[in-house]
Amino acid sequence: MLLCAASALANGTPIxxxxxxxxxxxQWLDKQGLDKQKIAAGCTFDVGLHFQxxxxxxxxxxxxxxxxxxxxxxxxxxxxxxxxxxxxxxxxRLDSGSIVxxxxxxxxxxxxxxxxxxxxxxxQIAHLAAEVKLxxxxxxxxxxxKAQLSLALPIKSQPPATDTRTTDGPTDGPTNDLFAATRRxxxxxxxRAWKFIVSDAKDSFVLTANIGHQITQAVFFPLVESQIExxxxxxxxxxxxGFQLTLRKSNQLLKPIARLQGVLVLSSNLSSSNLxxxxxxxxxxxxxxxxxxxxxxxxx
Amino acid sequence: xxxxxxxxxxxxxLLCAAPASLLAAKVGEAAPDFTGTASNGKTYHLxxxxxxxxxxxxxxxGCPYVRKQYNxxxxxxxxxxxxxxxxxxxTILSSAAGKQGYVTASEENDYMAKMxxxxxxxxxxxxxxxxxxxxxxxxxxxxxxxxxxxxxxxxAIDDKPTTDLSDVPGATNxxxxxxxxxxxxxQVATAATRPYGCSVKYSDSH
Numbered sequence: 001m002l003l004c005a006a007s008a009l010a011n012g013t014p015i016x017x018x019x020x021x022x023x024x025x026x027q028w029l030d031k032q033g034l035d036k037q038k039i040a041a042g043c044t045f046d047v048g049l050h051f052q053x054x055x056x057x058x059x060x061x062x063x064x065x066x067x068x069x070x071x072x073x074x075x076x077x078x079x080x081x082x083x084x085x086x087x088x089x090x091x092x093r094l095d096s097g098s099i100v101x102x103x104x105x106x107x108x109x110x111x112x113x114x115x116x117x118x119x120x121x122x123x124q125i126a127h128l129a130a131e132v133k134l135x136x137x138x139x140x141x142x143x144x145x146k147a148q149l150s151l152a153l154p155i156k157s158q159p160p161a162t163d164t165r166t167t168d169g170p171t172d173g174p175t176n177d178l179f180a181a182t183r184r185x186x187x188x189x190x191x192r193a194w195k196f197i198v199s200d201a202k203d204s205f206v207l208t209a210n211i212g213h214q215i216t217q218a219v220f221f222p223l224v225e226s227q228i229e230x231x232x233x234x235x236x237x238x239x240x241x242g243f244q245l246t247l248r249k250s251n252q253l254l255k256p257i258a259r260l261q262g263v264l265v266l267s268s269n270l271s272s273s274n275l276x277x278x279x280x281x282x283x284x285x286x287x288x289x290x291x292x293x294x295x296x297x298x299x300x
Numbered sequence: 301x302x303x304x305x306x307x308x309x310x311x312x313x314l315l316c317a318a319p320a321s322l323l324a325a326k327v328g329e330a331a332p333d334f335t336g337t338a339s340n341g342k343t344y345h346l347x348x349x350x351x352x353x354x355x356x357x358x359x360x361x362g363c364p365y366v367r368k369q370y371n372x373x374x375x376x377x378x379x380x381x382x383x384x385x386x387x388x389x390x391t392i393l394s395s396a397a398g399k400q401g402y403v404t405a406s407e408e409n410d411y412m413a414k415m416x417x418x419x420x421x422x423x424x425x426x427x428x429x430x431x432x433x434x435x436x437x438x439x440x441x442x443x444x445x446x447x448x449x450x451x452x453x454x455x456a457i458d459d460k461p462t463t464d465l466s467d468v469p470g471a472t473n474x475x476x477x478x479x480x481x482x483x484x485x486x487q488v489a490t491a492a493t494r495p496y497g498c499s500v501k502y503s504d505s506h
Contacts, residue, residue: 066437067499069461099437099499135364135463141400142498144364144463226494251326251435252455252492 016136016143018053022151025179048109056138058103061091065101065230071134078126080119087111089185090263090281096139100230102221109182126153187263190282198260198286209242217267218245226252261285324435327454327491331445332433336423339408351447353387360401360439363498364463370415372468379418389419394431396503428502438497444478453478455493
């Protein structure tokens with residue numbers, strides 16, 4: 001079996017009001033030399049786009065909300081290495097009054113799963129390169145940016161010593177912590193016992209959730225743009241067994257939709273002011289039922 | 301107090317309390333009327349243009365998505381093409397004083413001369429009143445209104461939501477498509493899209 005390894009650039013590449021760095025976990029990095037590095041070919045391994053932004057600036061989620069656009073990555077990869085889709089952490093609601101965007105402030109790691117196959121055999125070092133186009137915004141202005149990133153992956157033909165995907169890897173270090181913390185902030189599937197219904201109620205979608213316990217806060221992030229009015233208040237009604245969330249439809253939504261997909265962030269703790277920082281959220285994908293189930297909660 | 305003035309107050313309270321988007325322009329519904337002061341000093345009433353097609357273009361000269369359209373010459377080309385066919389084109393500036401895209405009348409006139417922009421007029425809306433009336437989200441957010449004063453398009457200028465100048469030539473322009481289809485007596489196929497761009501830099505106090 002083949003092995004490969006990665007070493008990261010020491011410093012980030014400048015982007016408007018921040019830096020961007022293509023990073024790998026510490027177990028792929030070896031400060032002493034390349035010979036101890038190991039990522040198995042035929043295996044998967046994660047790299048990450050690490051954005052660090054000045055205070056007051058943000059980048060965008062896969063659905064940017066009312067304005068902006070998500071970062072776009074074009075990979076230039078050696079034969080035998082392929083990139084998966086970005087794993088988007090639960091975003092924050094970036095509220096500037098009548099306009100609401102979804103994105104990340106301060107710092108975020110966008111993890112990208114990579115796959116290495118046996119065709120890497122002949123190569124000593126595989127160079128991963130990426131061109132990232134992005135928009136960095138504050139509430140006042142937006143600046144487009146572009147960054148050329150690279151990461152070298154020395155390839156070894158030894159079996160891997162450990163599972164390459166564990167969250168607590170064989171070595172502890174700042175990059176490992178970063179990947180581990182980011183994995184905890186990725187939205188995951190909702191428990192199977194939870195039941196969701198979404199009904200189309202003229203001007204709104206009503207999300208009814210039976211989750212077996214009472215919650216105090218709920219925020220829904222739509223995965224698809226222009227389905228709900230991002231700036232509209234999400235009206236929450238709770239019960240002992242769950243809740244109902246009323247989401248006003250977007251002005252730009254003219255046709256019925258088959259499914260409502262997104263990330264649902266819940267909190268059972270009223271005192272938790274930082275709902276979005278403490279909860280990863282649940283990925284939901286619920287068929288939209290017809291208008292027959294119109295609820296009394298609908299407001300015109 | 302007279303009943304009529306009480307009623308006026310009641311209506312005024314209702315208007316203040318109602319979320320912007322409930323009153324906002326919507327495809328298939330009547331275009332909300334407004335009065336705007338242009339950089340040329342004239343006053344324009346939307347209702348004066350019944351019988352004509354109208355285009356509303358939300359503008360912020362510092363926004364990279366707007367710059368893509370103007371630096372490529374695309375927006376000016378569209379303005380000339382459509383006003384040449386009798387369409388009334390209002391460029392609307394809803395940036396509040398002190399925010400990106402806010403300009404005085406003379407600055408806007410200088411900008412239009414330099415860029416060779418050719419809308420019917422550029423309306424200065426620093427209070428954001430017209431912007432909120434239409435629930436304009438971004439620059440450039442575009443609306444097309446038909447001669448019966450019904451909104452027939454609400455959304456992006458084209459299908460390439462980027463700041464890249466190189467994306468302009470290959471883009472499908474939704475505003476031109478809407479005008480072409482409506483003028484040919486057809487239903488507008490794509491009547492609403494996500495209005496990509498920079499957020500409109502509204503006044504914080506609105």
